[in-house]
Amino acid sequence: VQVVESGGGLAQAGGSLRLSCAASGHTFSVYTMGWFRQAPGKEREFVAAISWRGTNTYYANSVKGRFTISRDNAKNTVYLQMDSLNAEDTAVYYCAAHRRTFSLESYDSRATYADWGQGTQVTVSS
Secondary structure, rough: OEEEEEEEEEEEEOOOOOEEEEEEOHHHEEEEEEEEEEEOOOOOOOEEEEEEOOOEEEEEOOOOEEEEEEEEEOEEEEEEEOOOOOHHOOEEEEEEEEEEOOOOOOOOOOHHHOOOOOOEEEEEOO
16 A cells, blocks of 8 residues: 655644545555654654544544544545644654554554555644
């Protein structure tokens, strides 16, 4: 699966952004998809994941209640709606596909995912 992220930009604290991740290549609908982020000088960290049919979603504690992951398998796209943004959300955001089909194993681990995109920058000003 090849992925391309978009939708990043500059937002005010308390504002919202919606990221998109467009996929191509292998059948998109058989893969769990994940969003990760990496702030300057920090490790890439898990943000959210969604199962292949979209019936299961998972979030990092730091974004729970503020971010929503969703997918549209007809459009081969996964989304990350980000609300109530704060300065700590500033990072490059990446999406990726799980290495295995029909699997949620270790959904919050970087090593579980392959086919990373180039990322999209999100900057939140306070």
